[in-house]
Amino acid sequence: MSRLIIVSNRVSVPDNQGAAAAGGLAVALQAALAERGGVWMGWSGKSSGDIEPEPLVLTEDGNITYALTDLTQTDVEEYYQGFANRVLWPICHYRLDLAEYGRKEMASYFRVNRFFAHRLAPLVEPDDIIWVHDYHLIPLAAELRQMGFKNRIGFFLHIPWPPADVLFTMPVHEEIMRGLSSYDLLGFQTKYDLENFAGCLKREGMGVENSPGHFSAHGHNFRGGAYSIGIETAAFAEFARKAAAHSMVRKARQSVEGRDLIIGVDRLDYSKGITQRIDAFERFITNNPAHQRRVTYLQITPKSRSEVPEYEAMQHAVAEQAGRVNGAIGTVDWVPIRYINRSISRPVLAGLYRLAKVGLVTPLRDGMNLVAKEYVAAQDPDDPGVLVLSRFAGAARELRGALLVNPYDVDGTANALARGINMPLEERRERWRGMMDHLLENDVSRWCENFLTDLRAE
Incomplete structure (x- = not known):
């Protein structure tokens, strides 16, 4: 050979x-x-x-x-x-x-x-x-x-x-x-x-x-x-299952305090649509006041290519936007957006995916986007979360069970968040099962x- x-x-x-x-x-x-x-x-x-x-x-x-x-x-x-x-x-x-x-x-x-x-x-x-x-x-x-x-x-x-x-x-x-x-x-x-x-x-x-x-x-x-x-689908699913016992994942679960968790994980890059996503989350909360104080959005965004001026400027813009939204809609006992600007190990990340009711993956353009596939692989088969996915990610061609959105449409993405948070268990299971079977076969x-x-x- x-x-x-x-x-x-x-x-x-x-x-x-x-x-x-x-x-x-x-x-x-x-x-x-x-x-x-x-x-x-x-x-x-x-x-x-x-x-x-x-x-x-x-x-x-x-x-x-x-x-x-x-x-x-x-x-x-x-x-x-x-x-x-x-x-x-x-x-x-x-x-x-x-x-x-x-x-x-x-x-x-x-x-x-x-x-x-x-x-x-x-x-x-x-x-x-x-x-x-x-x-x-x-x-x-x-x-x-x-x-x-x-x-x-x-x-x-x-x-x-x-x-x-x-x-x-x-x-x-x-x-x-x-x-x-x-x-x-x-x-x-x-x-x-x-x-x-x-x-x-x-x-x-x-x-x-x-x-x-x-x-x-x-x-x-x-x-x-x-x-x-x-992705390495079966191995990542096992990461997620075992991660429930990890101290950082346990602390994250406790800190959410029974609230629904929305998670976004992206390298800091202008192609990922992070600012549009924060706008959509704010619109979701504003349009659905019943979910105020009942939802937490965790955005994990490691720094990327900080030596390139466009990326350094974006780092400041995203941090400022998250702070503005927290100041506008947060309360004394509720911080709507948790913004983390560093890397997290894959086993811990798998556990955080599994905690989240919604995976929010909305790049403006992406070749594939493996975060979408990791989110699906990490879910609990008995109680899976919902993937909200940009139609401009390559993964949208495969993950038919996702709620597809146009990331430039803030209202549309906000409506998808509301639908995902409120989706019945049976529909969540059906959507997840089809995507997971595909990922297991096409790893x-x-x-x-x-x-x-x-x-x-x-």
């Missing part, structure tokens, strides 16, 4: 006790690597300052080699903070107003991908299969092809892919499309993303779709498909297996 090489911007390296960083994606990818043997290569997260980074740091764990490289501070600022997160990220999330183009940042993005290719090259054997992850590394296959590598190379995009009119606002859209066309298999979260990609390819005659999912562009034939990523291991099976196929 051929080896597997995974390349991603960051790498999940096991700690000294052999435990990988928490998260279903890391678990699935490490399982795939362990089965086949191979390499996981990426950025260490460290800067070498102004000097050329040292050679790759190789760490062996069984038959897996973890290969880490530092980047210069200039590369971190221009490739990662610059083009990847201030151009590609907003464009892919339809936020043209937040995209800030700069020639040196664009040049750095392609330069760092070339740097990754040259560092990876000595590790690649002729029959290795290479799987590249996410928007940071779109040009990597083109760089490897230019160096003469004929290996099967696949790419999976974890975020949305925009339609042509959005993508083409980016000055280097042709180079980005050419980079994607160098892979043998492109994986997107949903069929909508795949259709958007096909439209971008055909719009200006850059390529053709010979048959559904089979493309030709820039002298290369390749495939594209929708591979909706899952992260199945996603990984499906993609790699298609990538191996000629």
Whole structure:
């Protein structure tokens, strides 16, 4: 069996006790690597300052080699903070107003991908299969092809892919499309993303779709498909069941004091719709005075990319908004919104999901959104909560039992909250059961297996 090489911007390296960083994606990818043997290569997260980074740091764990490289501070600022997160990220999330183009940042993005290719090259054997992850590394296959590598190379995009009119606002859209066309298999979260990609390819005659999912562009034939990523469903459900005994979860249950709990969990990002969600919660309480002092909204939002000005500004805006709502509708003995600005361990998070009567997941745009799937997996089968989900999340294509909302419609989301809080037990059970069965069948291991099976196929 051929080896597997995974390349991603960051790498999940096991700690000294052999435990990988928490998260279903890391678990699935490490399982795939362990089965086949191979390499996981990426950025260490460290800067070498102004000097050329040292050679790759190789760490062996069984038959897996973890290969880490530092980047210069200039590369971190221009490739990662610059083009990847201030151009590609907003464009892919339809936020043209937040995209800030700069020639040196664009040049750095392609330069760092070339740097990754040259560092990876000595590790690649002729029959290795290479799987590249996410928007940071779109040009990597083109760089490897230019160096003469004929290996099967696949790419999976974890975020949305925009339609042509959005993508083409980016000055280097042709180079980005050419980079994607160098892979043998492109994986997107949903069929909508795949259709958007096909439209971008055909719009200006850059390529053709010979048959559904089979493309030709820039002298290369390749495939594209929708591979909706899952979670480690059964394990996460077990986390949630056991978490009831965790001291932090017990304290949370006691502090709610019999009130219904609404939970939102998001990285601090403008794509997550957090401010619109707070508005909807305030509207829900205002329109339903019977629920005053009977509902608590817990919003957990770890800081994200605080070195990027847009994220720092958003951190202040969300905190101020939560404070304003608490001041406007709170009472001496009731704080409507609890806003936590730090990370919480996944086992504890699973227990908090299980406590919540409603999971509020309302991104303005999201490739998939695994919080929605985790919330469903964490529920008590005898008394499950209700998922209120944005129709603009990839997960909305799968989780048919959710109450779908338009996050821009504050009244609509407020009405969905009221419906979720008051939903009868039998309807909650029926909606949850269908979603849970789907998640058990389509977990992260199945996603990984499906993609790699298609990538191996000629």
